[in-house]
């Protein structure tokens with residue numbers, strides 16, 4: 001009995017000491033002012049609500065400056081759930097700091113990404129890989145993203161864009177405003193799956209298709225996990241009702257992609273069982289899937305069927321929601337700014353004349369300069385990935401007086417940096433002319449990083465811009481777009497990818 005009491009007392013003593021002791025990270029973060037910390041919750045309350053998160057991040061910068069220390073929850077409590085020194089972060093907003101963080105090879109994506117994506121996308125996923133392993137993988141995947149790799153890129157993107165257009169025409173013909181956010185997501189899923197798999201998922205044409213809803217629900221559920229720290233440990237997640245729901249959807253998505261991979265393999269190897277790697281490279285390799293299968297055929301043991309499945313799921317995830325967000329906000333901003341829309345109409349008329357139907361070709365793409373500025377300006381105001389947390393492998397020197405201890409995440413946010421008035425005067429105004437070449441001269445190269453920058457810059461930038469240009473050129477050639485409610489201010493939800501909380505309803509008036 002006495003022994004048990006002593007053990008209990010010692011354990012309580014150790015726990016109390018753990019709770020009260022200050023780590024290097026605590027001492028470091030004390031140097032920075034920031035919002036009030038609540039017991040147990042730390043600063044989590046400040047960014048917990050998805051609809052307030054982005055606005056609050058901006059308030060952080062305005063009230064406390066360009067470097068702000070934050071603790072998500074009582075870190076001591078959270079380490080019970082996670083072995084590393086998690087949940088402490090330094091948010092940095094000035095482009096000088098952003099440049100240091102994004103350009104550094106020592107910086108990995110935060111442990112958060114690993115927590116969220118490993119089950120779905122595998123442990124060797126590009127989104128979660130670290131250090132040298134990450135750099136090696138990125139190099140290996142590069143051919144899948146090269147623009148020339150996919151000869152039929154524009155043709156395919158045009159095809160799906162035309163399908164969207166016919167759906168929009170039909171919906172607009174009913175006389176009411178059209179909810180476009182989901183339609184744009186379906187269209188980008190079709191395009192991006194076409195790009196990587198060589199076949200569309202038929203999301204726009206088959207409305208009973210379960211795949212898009214599954215992708216959407218999967219991302220929604222894993223987003224929720226971020227803010228439920230008691231569900232971070234795998235075992236707690238697995239037994240929770242939300243974790244169980246996620247497992248069903250995840251397995252559906254994995255089985256779905258397994259089937260796609262197997263179908264493609266049998267398509268190739270049934271028709272040409274003795275195909276050599278060289279023949280395959282000549283004959284196929286128009287898509288990421290074929291590229292991966294040719295690596296497998298060539299003896300690259302890393303490219304197992306499962307690995308290819310995870311890779312394809314990762315690419316489709318990275319590519320579709322971001323573009324859908326970009327398109328949704330472009331429609332919103334152009335509808336809310338009729339003068340800018342009129343300039344876009346003028347450019348489209350100059351390039352296409354009265355032709356509302358013909359495909360957008362390579363030669364057109366280079367002429368659509370104002371449209372490109374509209375896309376960039378949209379992604380300045382609504383960067384699809386608004387927050388990027390990083391974890392350093394070692395202590396990280398921002399400057400001589402500010403060495404961030406290992407274990408403190410550094411967070412950069414294009415949402416906030418893009419709104420710093422010294423780089424973008426009157427930042428809330430939608431002004432595509434900010435991106436005219438003459439107006440970009442002298443701007444800090446890291447003042448704008450919607451596609452990230454440096455070591456982990458988005459691999460799909462070119463593809464994203466081409467796809468957005470084709471879809472927006474088709475929509476604005478055919479319609480004048482108006483907000484259903486002209487006073488509407490969308491409420492952005494700051495999840496991994498930002499979206500308007502209530503979708504987007506627009507009136508599409510034929511031109």
Ligand code: HEM
Pocket residue numbers: 109126127138192315318319320322323326379383384385388389449450451452455456457458459460461463464
């Ligand atoms: C408007 C569209 C897009 C935006 C704004 C965007 C933005 C980004 C950003 C910010 C990152 C880096 C995230 C981080 O470092 O934490 C990223 C990574 C990535 N993006 Fe995009 N993206 C877009 C479209 C695409 C498309 C269409 C594809 C594929 C075709 C794609 C493929 C990828 C991949 C594979 C990565 C991971 C790169 C790596 O880890 O090395 N993205 N994207």
